[in-house]
Amino acid sequence: MGDENMNYTIKIARETQEFEGIFRLNYDTFVEEIPQHSENTERKLIDQFHDENEYVICKEDDEIIGMMAIRDIRPFSLDKKLGRIENHLQLSFSKPCEIRLLSVKPKFRNGRVFASITGALIRYCLYKGYDIAFISGTTRQTKLYKHLGFEPFAQLVGKDDALFQPMYLTKEMFYQKEHLRTLSMVNSFLPGPVRVEDQIQSIFLSQPDWHRSQEHKQTAESVFSKLKQLTNAKNVSVFTGTGTVANDAIAAHLASLGSNGLILINGEFGERLADHADRFGLQYDKLAVSWGSPFNIEEIKKLCRLNHYHWIWFVHCETSTGMINNFDAIQKVCEEFSIKMCIDAISSIGAVPINFEKAYMASGVSGKAIGSITGLSFVLFNELEKSVNNVPRYLDVKYYQECDGIPFTQNSYLFKALDLAxxxxxxxxxxxxxVSVFSYVYDTLKAQGFSFVVEKELTSPCVMTIAFPKDINSMDIGLDLYLNGFQVHFRNRYLIKKNWIQIAFMSANESMVIIDGLLHTLQNLFKEKTKVAP
Structure with a gap:
């Protein structure tokens, strides 16, 4: 759907004029072409389950040229025709749906529209978590439905001039059909997990290495060396777990010092740092500003003069907004007041050049902008003094160093993947x-009237956040993009609350063809919404 030479848009039907178009297309197909219903003077056919249907539609400009309906409320139409469906099948399922009313206008039956609707339908079923789909397939198109993986069951239903074959497709059957997986492929623009290269994926085809073997030791040492070279930190400890584990390790170490500090907050992940601190009983003040706003450096200095902090902890790339906080300015404050600088760098390592030569501790992960498999996190540091209190063994950064970086069982697959990435x-x-890709996307969308949470010069080149007006629902935009094969970030609670979506460019090799497809589709959906907005 990303071809700029066509104006097709796949989406969920939500507007009055879209439903009117559905009623007319329904009439053309299931009254005039397939004589399943009686004629009427209005030339409209409203489905008996209309209020319970979700319609996936394909539009060319304002014209609806194709559609399918999905419904997951029992009894299905097949239940009414056959009796309870379960009585006709020797398999179990827990979340079924019924797909009906497949229709494409005759002049658009060239395969592209049908393929686009089918791909969107599969994505929608996966999105909703359905484990089986039922259809009543017209006997005129049995070959087509079998090509899509549907299997017939039970007897034919309908009338002699409009016979239908009950059919089903399970999620397991879908995954066995390579052409269906290709048809419904999704291009990820999530901040994590990220799309990984084929070479990295292939690592998981071999047998794992013993964590005490020389092979694993060499891989681990290579990872340690590259992380230190990349960031100019003297030391690194790698944990099995997400970035939450690495930030817990920083909090545990700070708690062991028995000192006070300052936490800077201008987004969701700054707030999570405060939560880490609370759980470990840290003594701290916090400077909180509105999400997407930069910190006032003079205000930070004023707090440092008044309170004699031992450490400052902040998020470098605040993923919830895309903001890159002023690392250099905060580092100068820490130098001026002899304060330890602690950084959540989970979304900035691999996104921007970084120098932790003067940092006290910094957290990172194997996924995100580094582009490896999620599952490893790490703490980079320089010199750590002796702890006053005990630190839980699993979170003890210094203990990892005492064990040459391999204190416990480690997943050799994840280390090899990170080493390669x-x-x-x-x-x-x-x-x-x-930066080039980011600038192209940002400037293109800005010119089309989109609004951003953070100004361009303050935004990470890997995460941009789009804010929609109240009359445009970000969840609708996010879902419709997904139906078109573009997975953006839109389902997190803070994004829903603020009516935002995020586009992330964490992968190392972004395809400009795919990016142009995303931009074209997003622009079409945005135009659709602004046309119907009051």
């Missing part, structure tokens, strides 16, 4: 390419 970050112009 890190190589790309040392390629010439790696970061420049990210």
């Amino acid at each position: 890190l190589d790309k970050l040392f390629e010439p112009n790696f970061f420049d390419k990210k």
Whole structure:
């Protein structure tokens, strides 16, 4: 759906004029073409389950040229025709749906519209978590339905001039059909987990290495070396777990010092740092500003003069808004007042060049902008003094160092994947390419009237956040993009609450063809919404 030479848009029907178009297309197909219902003077056919249907439609400009209806409320139409469906099948399921009213206008039956609707329908079923789909397939198109993976069951239903074959497709059957997986492929623009290269995925085809083997030791040492080279930190401890574990490790170490500090908050993940601190009983003040706003450095200095903090903890790339906080300015404050600087760098390592030479502790992960498999996190640090209180063993950064970085069982697959992914970050112009892609997308959308939470010069090249007006629902935009094969970030509670979506460019090699497809589709959906907005 990303071809700019066509004006097709796949979406969920929500507007009055869209439902009117559905009624007319329904009439053309199931009254005039397939004589399933009686004629009427209005030339409209409203389905008996209309109020319970979800319609996936394909539009060319304002014209509805294709549609399908999905419904998950029992009894289905097949239940009414056959009796309870379960009595005709020797398999179990827990979340079924029924697909009906497939219709494409005759002049658009060239395959592209049908393929687009089918791909969207599959994505929608996966989105909703259905484990089986039922259809009443017209006997005129039995071959087509079988090509889509549907299997017949029970007897024919309908009238002699309009016979239908009950059919079903389970989620397991879908996953076995390569052409269906290709048809419903989704291009990810999530901040994590990210799309990984085929070479990295292939690592998981071999047998794992013992964590005490020389092979794993060499891989781990390579990972440690590359992370230190990338960030200019002297030491690193790698944990099995997400970024939450790494930030817990920082909180645990700060708690062991028995000192007070300042936490800077201008987004969801700054608030989570405060939650880490609370759970470990840290003594701290917090400076909170509105989401997407930069910190006032003079205000930070004033607090430091008054309170004699031992540490400052902040998020470098605040993923919830896309803002890159002023690392250099905060570092200068820490130097001026002899304060330890702690950084959540989970979304900035691999997104922008970074230097932790003067940092106290910084957290990162294997996924996100590094582009590896989610599952490893790490704490980079320079010199750590002796703890006053005990730190839980699993979170003890210094204990990992005492054990040469391998204190417990480790997943060799994740280390090998991270080792391979890190190589790309040392390629010439790696970061420049990210900025170039980001600038192209930001400028294109800005010119089309989109509003952003953070100004361009303050935004990470890997995460941009779009804010919609109240009369445009971000969840609708996010779902419709997904139906078109573009997975953006829109389902987190804070995004829903603020009516935002996010587009992330964490992958190392973004395809400009796919990006143009995303932009074209997003622009079409935005125009659709602004046309119907009051």
